Amino acid sequence: MLFIFTEEEINVKTGNEAASLISKLKGKYIVFQISSAHRAGLEAEFARNLTEIAHEHDLTVVFIAFGNAAGYSESASIEIIKLNLGDNIKVAQYLSGGVLM
Numbered sequence: 305m306l307f308i309f310t311e312e313e314i315n316v317k318t319g320n321e322a323a324s325l326i327s328k329l330k331g332k333y334i335v336f337q338i339s340s341a342h343r344a345g346l347e348a349e350f351a352r353n354l355t356e357i358a359h360e361h362d363l364t365v366v367f368i369a370f371g372n373a374a375g376y377s378e379s380a381s382i383e384i385i386k387l388n389l390g391d392n393i394k395v396a397q398y399l400s401g402g403v404l405m
Contacts, residue, residue: 321400334354335368
């Protein structure tokens with residue numbers, strides 16, 4: 305499943321905390337969100353592609369956890385991908401979840 309959101313949609317869907325984080329980056333970011341069901345076995349590939357894009361365009365990779373229900377957390381998926389990112393890649397994160405879809 306793939307969704308592409310505009311900056312305005314991300315700000316509305318994430319609420320004030322994430323919107324504040326994103327606004328501080330002044331347009332120099334890429335938002336990435338993935339669930340454990342969609343990352344299995346692809347962590348290195350996601351990290352390699354994020355590293356290439358972030359490095360080429362001098363972007364901060366912003367990881368957003370869209371959901372954290374009981375017994376479920378996207379934080380683990382985010383941590384695995386972060387561990388595989390290249391050196392000197394800037395990272396920000398919003399792990400509170402609860403994003404309105």
